Each structure stands twice: as C-alpha cells, then as structure tokens.
Amino acid sequence: MTTLKLIARNHLAAFGGIVLLLVVLVALLVPFLPIVDPDLTDPANRLKRPFSEGALLGTDHLGRDLLARLLWGTQLSLVVGAAAAVIAAVIGSAIGIVAGYFGGRTDSLIMRGIDMLMAFPYILLALAIVAVLGPGLLNALYAVAIVNIPFFARNIRGVTVSLAHREFVDAARLSGMNDWQIIRSEILPNVLPVIVIAMSTTIGWMILETAGLSFLGLGSQPPQADLGSMLGEGRKLLITAPHASIVPGVMIFIIVMSVNLLGDGIRDALDPRLRSGALSRPAAATRVERAETPAKTEDAEALLKVDGLRTEFRLGNRAxxxxxxxxFAVRAGECLGIIGESGSGKSVTALSLLGLVASPPGMITGGAVRIDGADTLSMNGEALRRLRGGKVAYVFQDPLATLHPLYRIGDQMVEAIRCHRPMAKQAAWDHAVSLLEQVRIPNAAFRAKAYPHELSGGMRQRVGIALALVNDPELLILDEPTTALDVTVQAQVLALLDDLRRERNLAMVFITHDFGVVSQLCDRVAVMYAGRIVETGPTEAVLESPSHPYTKRLIACVPELGGGRRALSAIPGLPPPVDDLPAGCAFAPRCDKASEQCRKGDIPLEGSEARAVRCLQPEGAAA
Amino acid sequence: MTPALEVRNLRKTFGGGRSLTGKPLPAVHAVRDVSLSVRTGETLGIVGESGCGKSTLARMLVGLLKQTEGEIAIEGKNLSDQMGDPAAFGRLIQYVFQDPISSLNPRKTIREILEAPLIHLLGMDESSRKARIAELFEAVNLRREFLSRYPHEFSGGQAQRIGIARALAAAPRILVLDEPVSALDVSVQAQVLNLLADLRQAMDLTYLFISHDLAVVEAVSDSVAVLYFGRVVEVGRAEAIFTTPRHPYTDLLAGSAPIVGRDLGRTESQAVELPDPLRPPPGCAFAARCPKVTALCRDKVPAMEAFSEHHEAACHHPN
Known part of the structure; x- marks a missing residue:
C-alpha cells in the first residue's frame, strides 16, 4: 500500500504507469475489438495514408490494415518482452542466489562462467543464439532472456552475499533449517525487492531487444506481426510511405518510455536507501529557524554557553x-559530562553546537550557542568553518568512520593544519608527528605514514584525538570517544584525555552513557532524559546523592565490580518516543513517585547554577 | 555428576594449508587448546576483549563452525563429529546473539520466527506449536499481540526477549549468550539479565555468558574463564577470580573498568596492541604488556597451573 502511494507521489512514474496500463488494457482487449484480420492482404488498397476511408492508420505494402497489425503486434511484443524478462529474472536470480549463498568454489565457478557470457557484445551473442536455434519469435525470446541472465545473476549475487553472513541466517541454521529451506524462507524474501527493481528497470530494454531481433528478420516470421518486424517492413518504404514505419515506431517509444518511467518509480519506492533520502545532500550547516534569540546572559567566565537549545527532526508531517x-555552560579548563541513554538527545546536542546536524531533516528551532560570546547559530558558513576544527574540535565514537581511508594519517593532519593557518608542508608534518607523540603513539614518525586501517581501534582513537588537537582548540567536544574500545584500551585513552586537559587547559564536553567514565574524568555532569537536562551538578555530588529519581535509578542499574553475584535493579518501561512526549515530566510514566502534578505543565530546572534538578519531588527532600 | 558441557583442547585455525604452487598460506589461530567444563545449572562467564577468540569459541560450541581439533560433549554425549552441523546441536544447546534486531529476519513475523525451531528441530504439529509459543511468550514477559508483528517494530530490549524465546523454543539444556546485553541501554540491560536469571532457575538451564564487561559477568556467573589471544589464561570460581586474580591480565582487566569514585587506572600509559595473529609471539602472548615480564615469558608459553581445586591460571609468575 505505502509502496503504491510512493509511486503515485512521483508524477512521472504515475504518468508512465497510467500510459502502460492503457497500452496493456488495449492489448488484452484486442481479440474482442471490431478490427479486421491483420494478415488479410488487399494489394488494390496498398499504402493508403492514415485517416483514409476504412483504414484509420492506413495500410502497408500488402494492403494490410495497419491498425489491426499494430494492435496485434503490440500484444505480441509485450508478451514476448515480459516473458523474456521473467525467464531472465528467474534463471539469473537463481544462479545469483546459489553463487552468493554457497560462496567459495561454487561461487567462483558460476561467476567466471557468467563473466565469460558478459564478455560477448550482447547483440552478437543474441545473433549467435538465434543462428544456432534458427529464426523464429520463440527463439528470439530465448536469445534475449539468455543475454540478460548475467545482469540478474551479478546483481542478486551481490545482495545475497551480504545477506548470507547476517545473524538471522545463523539463527535459522540453529533452528534446524537446511540450506534450501534457508534460501527459500530467509534469503528469497529479502532479495525479492531487488529482483523486482532489476526487472522493472530492464523490461523496457528487453522489449527493445526483441524488437531489434525482429527488425533484423530473426524474430517473428511473416505474416505474423510484431512491432519490430513491422518496423523492418516499413523501413524499405521510408521515403514513399513513412507512416508504415512511424506507426510501429511511435508505439515502441510509448511502451518503452512508460515502462522505464514506471520502473524508475518502482525502484525509488522500493530501494530503502533512496526512500530514506540518502541522495539528498545535507546543507553545510544545520538550518536555523528561531522565533527569537535568547538574550545574552552575563557570564564572563564561560567559554561555551548554551541557552534553550532546541533541535527537531522533521520527517513527513511529524516533528x-x-x-x-x-x-549549560563550560568554562576554560573544565570538563562537563553529558550522560544519557540512547535517544536522550545527547549526541544531537553536541552536533547542534556547531550546526553539524544534517539538514534536512534536522532543524534548530530555538536557543543560542555562544562561544566566547559569539552566537554560532547566526554565523555564516565561512565563520563556522573557521571555528570547526579551529577553536572548537570534535572527537567522534568511531574513528574508522571519521578518518579518510585513502589518505595517510599524517597527511590528513597536515591538511587540517593548513586549512586553518598558513604553514609550510614540512613544518606541518613535523607538528603532526609531535602531536602523535603527545597522544603517546609509539614510533610516531613511522606511524604518521600509516593508513587508518593499519591501526588498531585504540590507536585510531588516539589519532582522532591528535587530529582534534592540531589547531590548539580551546574546546573539545567528545561524543562517546571510548565506547567502541576495549576496557583496557579505554583506560589508556581516558588517562590520556585527562592529562591533555590539564596540560593544555582544555575545556571539554564529554558525551557518554557510562557513569564510571564520567566519575573519572568530569568536573560537572548533566543528566539528559528525552531531550532535556533533568539534573546537573558537580560530578561527585550528583553521583553520591542524586536528586532526580531517574538519575538515582539509572545509577542503581549499573553493575559495579566487587558486588558479587546478585540480581540487578532495572527501570521498568521505556523512554517516551520523542515525537509523542507526555505533558509534564517525561519520566513520570516510569517513576514510582509520580503524582498528578507531575503529569501536567512544564517542570522547570530548579536550583542554583551549580546544582539543579527538574523534579517536583526530588530525592532527599522532605515529602 | 556429568558436567553439562565439557570441552577438551578445542582449537580453530582459519586459513592455512598450501596454495596451488605449494607455498604455505598464512594461518590465524583464533582459538587454541581451550578446555572448559560447566556444571549443570550453573553460569560460566567468559571474559575477554576483542580479538581474544570468544565469538569463534561460541560459534563452535553451538555447531555453527567446525573445529580444527578437539572434542565437545554435552551432558556426556560426544558431539565432536557433528560440529559444523547446528541442527544436531540445536536441541541441546542454543545461541543468543549480541545484536537483537539483526538476528531477526526483517521479513518474517515473530510467530514465524518462533515456529522455525519447533517445526525443524521438534517436528511439532500446529496446535502444539501454538501452545508452546504461548508458553514461551509468557516466560519472557511479552504480550501475545506482538506475535503478528515484524522485528523492526520492537525496541532493543524487546527484540532481545524475542531472541531468548527463540533460543528456548526447542527446550535446549544450555544457552550460549554472546554479549546479550552489550547493545542495550543500562536501564534495559538489567531487565534482560534478571529475566535470564529467572529462566535459568525455572528451567534448570546452564549458561555460557560471554562478555567484555567484568561487572556484568561478576553479577551473573558462578565461575569465570578469562580469554586472551585465543587461550584461556585463568579459570576458576567467580569469587576466587574477582577477589584473588592470579593472572596479571585479569588484574589489568579488573583495574581498567571505569568505576564510580575510583581514580583513573594508570596501569598502561603507552598505547599497546595485541600481538599480530599471523605472527604470534613464541612465548606468553601477554608478555609485551605485562609488568612482571621476564625472559622466560618471552620464550615459553606458560602451562595451566592449579592453585586450588577450582582455580587455574597460565602464568610463569602468578600473583
């Protein structure tokens, strides 16, 4: 249903679909239409012009009615083209699935055969097949189908290879299924959309190829009419009676055009990558649509000051x-930890600070982000670019995804340096090596020449940190920098960050979900839930005597080493979906202290700047 | 009493062999000489970092991979010849995956997913399948109306319950839990861990709990095995491992876990890496990182040595 709607939304595809539907409908109704026998010759009335008496589209060189021949020919061409597509899809997909699923020697053997088939120019191959089988429409159909098998086989094999190593296939194996059962019930349903896409984009091509063979006289044999043979017969009279070739030509054009338009629509609707809007290029900075900019608050000490920041994602008509x-505010040399579970908005907060949220669909709808008093949300592209990687630098969770795989790490650091300030190449390289030494990479001069994939995860994250440090930033924003690392490596990286911060008086915003990490590194902590800060304060105070029930219960969930074997406490339920937040406190549905009052109205973040909580009945207060 | 699971000298080598011209091909020894034994009704925690071979070990134990060498017996039944054939293992031992969503086929309803093991492993008819699925869903605390939905409609925690229900469908005796909670948020993690504990009690199951998180392993395990670079370096009762670790690597692991209120562990200031699996060191694999390393460690692989009845470690200079 949704697929149909998506196709209909694409006007060109809808147009193609309607045209094709009309053509198919007419072709189906041909036997019942009051038209003359297409093979009835009448030499007396040969080559009559269109719109003449008794022959709407005129007659051909034997006096046969062109309208009748066109309608029967269209029917035949459609049937042959579609049949060829189905045969090619079935055989090609079967070959592709078998090769992709079993892999190894089976795969090499099959695919090398397919490669050989592809090495022939297709028309030559089709001609050779027809030459062996003899002319005739059925043989032309086989030829076109065989020529197109490699296309399907290669496409489907690629998809199957990626599916065959997915965990659900292992799970099916553990459920006792054999290979053929797995192919039928696990692989096939997942490759079916790809087969449909491949078919919808090639069926027009196959109709053309069949027409081409008929045009050469290798397809349908006289007197049987199909579009290609009509075109072939008309060609000889192109000058004297152009209508004899224009009529079938226009029909071929209409069919192939409508099939291709519809096919593109089907592909766009079924392909998950296109559906998610991956082809739309995000803007260089997040779109900002603020009703008003919050007034500047006096806080001379703060390096980063965030006021009322709001970021939304707009998908369809949902926000x-x-x-x-x-x-929140961060002073020079201070480390603020932002802690929250997945979906709490902590990463989006970090990305919003320098307009790095992809737009569309992201949009900043309110608030201000001031760095040294200057609002980043009202900066132009050039000013933002100078700030990014300059005064403010980011370190992300997965350095393999943020480092460019094709450049040496040293070159990437040199580029980052020379983007921001003029420096000779050699000087920049030396600077890069000294930074790699500072992040304690052994044998730094040698490692600078390595590519990202040659380093382990921990090494790569050190490179990510060095890369952030190249232009002596004042503020470092770290988005789960140690989550992907092993514990022993995490301990090394955390110790490094702690040292760097003290040596360089760096301010840090450290995003994490781990209380242990926060406690070891951060001066202050802000706890986020459903897009808002629910509690903030000095790390020790918040962790030792949490005020918000969510903080308290979340801390209780974290198993700590040294507790022995035990049952763990859990928070029942799930965080609310961010497109449907409840009125009042977002945690109320999961909170055992919630009262009527908690479920209505906005609850403010109350307390001093040092210690504040967004709760009507904070822990530790008199009930 | 026969142990629920007994593994002897299990070894898995990837690659190797010779090329067409007779040149030897590089081989990676993912798991070397692992021997383990788990008592019925207990949980064995398997701890290790990435690259230590824990997932390869788990996949061998459930029959997804064929071993290069070694033996495996479940409840006294030797299954060594049937490894690589998960259907033979399915009724005795099952697997719970780390990523709950990607282990469920996106194009099947939950009912179809749960029916597969009942049809293929147990050959149940329709009415008994229906009853069994209702029973399973009850056991993992999920609502019946979920059965006709598709996997993408579930949160991570719910999907992991479905994964557990599927693993339990064929009524196996042992579950291999491969990082079952590391993809989940902490508040949900505890829900799943507690459910697993209840199920173990109710169904008299035996667990192999694989994790990189020492604190989680401590909370659920009766005994613990520590893996490093494809070998078991220390094994013993959980209390003994956590109170008096013998191997320096166990020590390092415990000291590295970030704990609220504890200062940053500064045991290793230089970046260190695992040895190259294609060129393993001749001696102890941990030697390059070990504070107590001597010449002996670099030359000779330490053998397992018993400290008490249930506590062994492979180290030349144990704590």
Missing part, C-alpha cells in the same frame, strides 16, 4: 523533538 530546551 521529532530530539533536543527540547537545553542550557
């Missing part, structure tokens, strides 16, 4: 409020 009014 997902990822960040719903966040305030």
């Amino acid at each position: 997902y409020r990822a960040v719903g009014g966040v305030d």
